[in-house]
Amino acid sequence: MTAINLPDIFGSMVFNDRVMQERLPKDTYRAIKRTVSERGSLDKSVADVVAAIMRDWAIERGATHFTHWFQPMTGVTAEKHESFIAPTGDGGVIMEFSGKELIKGEPDASSFPSGGLRATFEARGYTAWDPTAHAFVKENTLCIPTVFCSYSGEALDKKTPVLRSMELLNAQALRILRLFGNTTVSRVITTVGPEQEYFLIDRDFYQQRADLLFTGRTLFGARPPKGQEMDDHYYGSIKPRILAYMKELDEELWKLGILAKTKHNEVAPAQHELAPIFCDTNTATDHNQLTMEMMKKVATRHGLTCLLHEKPFAGVNGSGKHNNWSLATDTGINLLEPGDAPGENAQFLLFLTAVLKGVDEYQEMLRCTVANAGNDHRLGANEAPPAIISVYLGEELTEALEAIASGSTYLARERVEMEMGVPVMPAIPKDTTDRNRTSPMAFTGNKFEFRMLGSKQSIAGPNIVLNTIVAEELCRFADRLEAAADFDRELNALLKETITAHKRIIFNGNNYSEEWVREAERRGLKNLCSTVDAMPYYIAPQNIELFTRHGIFTEAEMRSRYEIHLEDYCKTLNIEALTMTDMVRRQIMPAVAAYSQVLSASAVQKKQLGADISIEMERELLRRISQLGESLYRQAEELEDILLTAAAFDSAQDKARFYCDTVIAHMRSLRGVADELEMIVGEAYWPFPGYAKMLFRV
Numbered sequence: 117m118t119a120i121n122l123p124d125i126f127g128s129m130v131f132n133d134r135v136m137q138e139r140l141p142k143d144t145y146r147a148i149k150r151t152v153s154e155r156g157s158l159d160k161s162v163a164d165v166v167a168a169i170m171r172d173w174a175i176e177r178g179a180t181h182f183t184h185w186f187q188p189m190t191g192v193t194a195e196k197h198e199s200f201i202a203p204t205g206d207g208g209v210i211m212e213f214s215g216k217e218l219i220k221g222e223p224d225a226s227s228f229p230s231g232g233l234r235a236t237f238e239a240r241g242y243t244a245w246d247p248t249a250h251a252f253v254k255e256n257t258l259c260i261p262t263v264f265c266s267y268s269g270e271a272l273d274k275k276t277p278v279l280r281s282m283e284l285l286n287a288q289a290l291r292i293l294r295l296f297g298n299t300t301v302s303r304v305i306t307t308v309g310p311e312q313e314y315f316l317i318d319r320d321f322y323q324q325r326a327d328l329l330f331t332g333r334t335l336f337g338a339r340p341p342k343g344q345e346m347d348d349h350y351y352g353s354i355k356p357r358i359l360a361y362m363k364e365l366d367e368e369l370w371k372l373g374i375l376a377k378t379k380h381n382e383v384a385p386a387q388h389e390l391a392p393i394f395c396d397t398n399t400a401t402d403h404n405q406l407t408m409e410m411m412k413k414v415a416t417r418h419g420l421t422c423l424l425h426e427k428p429f430a431g432v433n434g435s436g437k438h439n440n441w442s443l444a445t446d447t448g449i450n451l452l453e454p455g456d457a458p459g460e461n462a463q464f465l466l467f468l469t470a471v472l473k474g475v476d477e478y479q480e481m482l483r484c485t486v487a488n489a490g491n492d493h494r495l496g497a498n499e500a501p502p503a504i505i506s507v508y509l510g511e512e513l514t515e516a517l518e519a520i521a522s523g524s525t526y527l528a529r530e531r532v533e534m535e536m537g538v539p540v541m542p543a544i545p546k547d548t549t550d551r552n553r554t555s556p557m558a559f560t561g562n563k564f565e566f567r568m569l570g571s572k573q574s575i576a577g578p579n580i581v582l583n584t585i586v587a588e589e590l591c592r593f594a595d596r597l598e599a600a601a602d603f604d605r606e607l608n609a610l611l612k613e614t615i616t617a618h619k620r621i622i623f624n625g626n627n628y629s630e631e632w633v634r635e636a637e638r639r640g641l642k643n644l645c646s647t648v649d650a651m652p653y654y655i656a657p658q659n660i661e662l663f664t665r666h667g668i669f670t671e672a673e674m675r676s677r678y679e680i681h682l683e684d685y686c687k688t689l690n691i692e693a694l695t696m697t698d699m700v701r702r703q704i705m706p707a708v709a710a711y712s713q714v715l716s717a718s719a720v721q722k723k724q725l726g727a728d729i730s731i732e733m734e735r736e737l738l739r740r741i742s743q744l745g746e747s748l749y750r751q752a753e754e755l756e757d758i759l760l761t762a763a764a765f766d767s768a769q770d771k772a773r774f775y776c777d778t779v780i781a782h783m784r785s786l787r788g789v790a791d792e793l794e795m796i797v798g799e800a801y802w803p804f805p806g807y808a809k810m811l812f813r814v
C-alpha cells in the first residue's frame with residue numbers, strides 16, 4: 117500500500133482561496149474577496165481574468181469540460197457539461213472559457229421540478245456563480261457551484277435560500293453582539309457538520325432486485341433468522357473490503373476538500389457512517405451532496421452498491437443524517453459555547469433561548485423539512501426520534517434555565533451558590549456528556565444536533581429553516597433590547613419570559629417511550645406522524661408570513677415547494693407500488709408456480725413408488741402455497757385498481773392523503789403475503805436474493 121500524503125492531496129481538486137491567492141493577479145483576487153464579503157456581483161472584466169486562470173488550472177487537472185453545478189428541487193445535483201473546445205476558424209480548436217460562461221449559464225431547465233413557478237413566471241431559468249463556494253474538478257469536469265433562478269428572480273434551487281438565510285442570520289446575530297458591546301466581529305456564520313449513514317451491499321445482489329434498482333429500498337423480503345438483535349455490528353471491526361472502500365472514499369473526498377473524518381460501523385448489519393469536520397452551511401450543503409455522490413461512485417468501483425435510502429430493509433434500522441448546527445463568528449468564537457464569565461453566559465443564554473423559542477414556535481415547519489416518503493418509515497419507529505419535535509438540554513442546563521425563569525437561586529452541581537440578581541448569570545455546565553440518543557434536537561455542549569433528517573435528503577431544507585427561525589427570534593430580541601433603557605434589567609426579563617413561555621419544548625427523557633407521546637400531547641406539542649400530516653403546515657399563514665417577511669422565500673416559492681414535496685411523495689409511492697405488482701407478476705408468481713410444479717412432481721413420483729410412502733409434506737406445502745399464491749394474485753390486481761383511483765385525484769394534498777392511507781396499506785398487505793411465500797418456497801426457486809445474503813455477505 118502506498119502511503120498517501122494528506123496535505124498534498126487535500127483540496128488538490130479545489131480552486132480554493134490558496135489557489136486564488138497564488139494564481140490570480142492581486143487586484144483580481146481582491147475584487148473577488150470584495151464580491152464575497154459584500155455579496156455583490158462580479159465585474160465582467162474581473163470575471164474574464166478569473167475564468168482564464170480557472171480554466172488553465174482545471175486543464176492541468178485533466179478537465180476537458182466545465183459545468184454549472186447546481187441543486188434543483190430534485191434533491192440531487194445537476195450538471196450540464198460543456199467542453200472547453202471552441203473552433204479557431206481554420207479547422208483547429210482552442211480551449212475556451214469566458215467570464216460570461218463562468219458567471220452565468222442557461223441550462224434547458226424545463227424538466228426540473230418548479231411546482232408551477234416557471235409556468236407562472238418566466239419560462240427560462242438561469243444559473244449564476246456563487247463565488248462564496250469554491251469551484252472544483254470532478255471527473256475531468258470543472259464544476260462551478262451556482263444558484264438556479266427563474267428570470268423573474270424566483271429561486272428554483274436549494275442553494276439560493278440557504279444563502280439568503282445565512283445573510284439574514286448574520287445580520288440579526290450581529291445586532292445582538294453589538295448590544296453586548298462587541299464591535300470586533302464583522303460576520304456570523306452558521307456552521308454544519310452532517311453525519312451521514314449508509315448501507316453497502318454487494319453489487320450483484322443489488323442488480324438482481326428491481327425494487328432496489330427502481331426505488332432504493334426492498335419492497336419484499338422475509339426477515340432473516342439473524343437481524344441486528346445481537347448489536348454485534350455497531351462499532352465492530354470493519355471488513356477488509358469495506359475498509360478498502362472507505363479508504364478510497366476518504367481520498368476522493370479529501371481531493372475535493374471535504375474533511376471526511378470519522379467512519380465506523382453502525383447498528384444495522386452492512387450499515388456505516390461518515391462524519392466530516394464542520395464548516396459553513398453553504399459549503400457543508402455542497403459537500404454533503406458531493407459526499408453522497410462519491411459514496412455511490414466509489415462503491416461501484418469496489419463491486420458494491422451504496423444505499424442511501426432511509427429504509428432499505430424492513431426490520432433493521434434505517435439510515436438518517438445528523439445535522440450538527442452552530443453559530444460562529446469570523447473571530448473564531450462559537451456563540452453556542454457557554455462562556456467562563458457571567459457576562460459571556462448571558463450572551464450564550466440569549467442565543468440558546470432564541471433557538472428554544474424558534475424551535476417551539478416553528479416546530480411544524482421544522483418537522484416539514486424532514487418529511488418525505490422514505491423518512492416516514494423511520495420517525496417514531498423507535499430507531500429514530502419520534503415525529504414530535506423537542507429539545508434535549510440535559511439536566512444541569514435545564515435546571516439553570518428553570519432557576520432563571522423562577523428567579524430563584526441556582527445551585528450548581530458543584531454546590532456553589534450563585535447570586536441570581538441582575539445581571540448575574542449562572543455558571544453553565546460545560547460538560548453535557550450524558551447524551552440522549554433519542555432526542556430529535558439535542559444540545560451537545562456547544563452545538564445543536566438535529567437528528568430527524570433522512571439519509572438521502574439534502575441538508576439545505578432543515579438549515580434554511582433553522583437559520584431563519586433563529587434569526588427571527590434574534591431579531592425580536594434585538595428589537596426589544598435596543599429599545600430598552602436598562603439593558604441588563606430588560607435582558608433578564610426577556611430571558612425569564614422566554615424560558616417560561618417555551619420550556620415545554622425541553623424534554624430530557626426517553627423520546628421513544630409511550631409516556632412521552634402522551635406527555636407531549638399534554639404540552640400541546642405537535643405529533644405529525646407522516647409527511648401528509650406535516651406538509652399542510654409548510655403553507656400555514658404563520659410560516660408564509662415569516663419566510664416572506666425575511667425575504668427567504670416568496671409566497672409563490674413556498675407554494676411551489678409545497679407542491680413539489682407532495683408530488684414527490686406521490687410519485688415515490690406510485691413507483692414503489694408499480695414495482696411491487698411488476699415483481700409479483702413477472703417474478704414471484706412464476707417462481708411460486710415453478711416450485712409448486714416441483715412439489716407436485718415429487719408427490720406423483722412418490723405415489724408411483726407405493727401407497728406406504730407419505731406425500732403429506734408436498735400436500736401441505738402445496739395447499740399453503742396455492743392459498744398464498746391466490747391471495748398474492750388477487751392483491752396485486754387490487755393494488756393496480758387502487759393506483760388508478762389515486763391517479764384521478766386533482767389536489768396534491770388529497771392525492772397524497774390517499775397514498776398515505778390506502779395505497780400504503782395495500783402495499784404492506786401484499787408484501788406480507790409475498791414474504792410468507794419467501795419463507796416456504798425453496799431458496800433456489802426464489803427469483804431474487806433475500807435479506808440474509810444482502811445483509812451478511814458483503
Ligand code: ADP
Nearest residue numbers: 307308309310311391392393394440441442563
Ligand atoms: P456523534 O457523537 O453524534 O456521533 P460525531 O463526533 O460523530 O458525533 O459527529 C459530530 C459532528 O458534529 C461532526 O461532523 C462535527 O464536525 C460536528 N460539529 C462539531 N462541532 C460543530 C460546530 N460547532 N458546528 C457544527 N458542527 C459541529
Ligand code: MG
Nearest residue numbers: 311438565567
Ligand atoms: Mg450524531
